[in-house]
Amino acid sequence: MQLETYISDLLYRYECVTVPKFGAFVTQRVSATIDDTTNSFFPPKKVLSFNEQIQANDGLLAHYIADVEKIPFEVAVKKIDKRVKTLKAYLTQGETLTFKNIGEIVFNNEGKILFEPTYHLNYLTDAFGLSQFETSQVNREVYKKEVETIENVIPIGVTSEKRKSKPYLRYAAVAVVALTLGGFVASNYYVNQIETHNQLAQEEATQQLDTKIQEATFSLNPLPAITLNVTRQTGNYHIIAGAFRIEKNCIKRIEQLKADGFSARKIGVNKYGLHEVAYSSFETGQEALTALRNIRKSHNKDAWLLVRKLD
Template identity: 25%
Template sequence: MQRLITYVERLLARYDCVVVPSFGAFLKESLAPRYIEEERRVYPGRERFSFNAAIKERDNLLEKEYARSYGISLRRARIMVDNEVVELQNTLFTTSKLSFGQLGSFRVETEGKMLFSPREENSSLLGSGSFYGLTSYPLPTRVEDCLGLYEATSPEEARVLTFNQEEKSNCQSGSKKNANYLYFKVKKSSLSLSAACLLFGFLLLFTPSTGSFHERHYSAGFTKVEHPVAVELKEEKQATDTQEETSARGKSYTTSPSSCESSSCYYVVVACFQTEKKTKEYLDTLTGVPFQSTLGYIPYGSRFAVYAFSSKDKEEAKAFTERLRLEKGAFQNAWLLHEEPKE
């Protein structure tokens, strides 16, 4: 049973809740540091323990700790824990009271109700500040320390009280001056006059000046002048653009030879396009081809067919087509189109 109590204390140092199966759970609550004004001392934070008999489900913390410590299986450790819990319950209900180590004590009332009483605060107990290496701290008021109203009760407290003898004498004599500073007496009237002078100087320096004098000296005029070279380049560019526009406007293509208007005709087609604009753009790229003089285009259904040659004689048109195909160039896919005259 004592082993069970020791392991519960050990686990509570690491966890906030440890369940003793079929008995209850021990809970740990952290309390903040506190200052007791009557004692002029600051006490470190501590931990308060409580017990909840309603939490009995196994959390396996005790079993795992037993198994790790004794090098046994978890099943064997569970049997050991259960046996010690039974012993704990028998002792409690037989004697009606039980001390549970540093955590507190149990007692059973006449009605059979089990009550837990936490251990009173003690500096050597589990969960106290000294358990983690913390001690209380003297913190008298500054006036008490200065006037010597608080006396240290230990060498540690004496080191905390920071006033030296010189500071205490200054404090007790009522002097508030510090030797590290220079003090000057300034009258309120002089302070107001100095502030007014500073304000006037600021306005005098940063107020913008206006007048014809400054405008005459700091204003400048600019006249837009075009350089002769720039004018010449501009005129040359305009002439070039006009020439290109004229040549483009004067360039035209045959849509249908006059000889083919009244009779059937054969066309050597090299390309087809969906719009007339695309057709003309393609014709503009065909510069320097041998059949430049016979180039043209005709409507072909919903499209436009570009032809390289046209003739009423089928054999002549066929021979031209074969010649293009034998060249193995861009027009090797040329084909022959026969069009009847439109009525």
């Protein structure tokens, strides 16, 4: 029994997943962070930890295994108990237990469990599609100094003292004003000519259109009625194929999935502005979990289940 697979599935939806007589995997939401030393940005996530003191059977893991494997609840409890005994035996022998996409567990010198999480998956569904990235540092002070240097080399202002000492600056200023006014007058004349031409062309086109409308004969024949059978997907259990910042990529993904035979559709935009695409939606969690496992095996191992009521 791949116990870590069932635990991983449940960590997406619950804050605590207890393995009876062994311990509990606990998650805590952490906001997005910035590392100033490396200029790295990290999306929000769930931080994993392990609590050896929580060992009481709350039924969550056993019920999930029973639903997925189609076995009685009591049988699922026995399978968990058998697996836990094997895990403890490995730990007693000094071996390290590796839970895929969750972390590693080992006994320390005092016989206490040490847990080292591995963040290959972000169990915070709200952050789906977001990843870590780095950016270069913005050196505003350097650019400011460069601008000051350029201003010192190429002075722009002309003071009254400079105009008195250099009279040719006065004539240059007059010439600039004259050129500006001349250009403005010429520009207005050119614009007026264009507007007049456009108005005449528009009137001619309108007249030709009116003539054709009067000469046209329309034959309005009733069209046969068409009955369309449209199947609307319902349910609050959605298998997510991806979330995209650009809507064009979202539409392209839907077309690919429909070509593969899935009833893919866009189910909306989450609070991070990402367009979410679903393989399909289901009325019950059992149907959704069965479809999720099949999709992970045959099409996309990163597909996940979203439980949300759509508007």
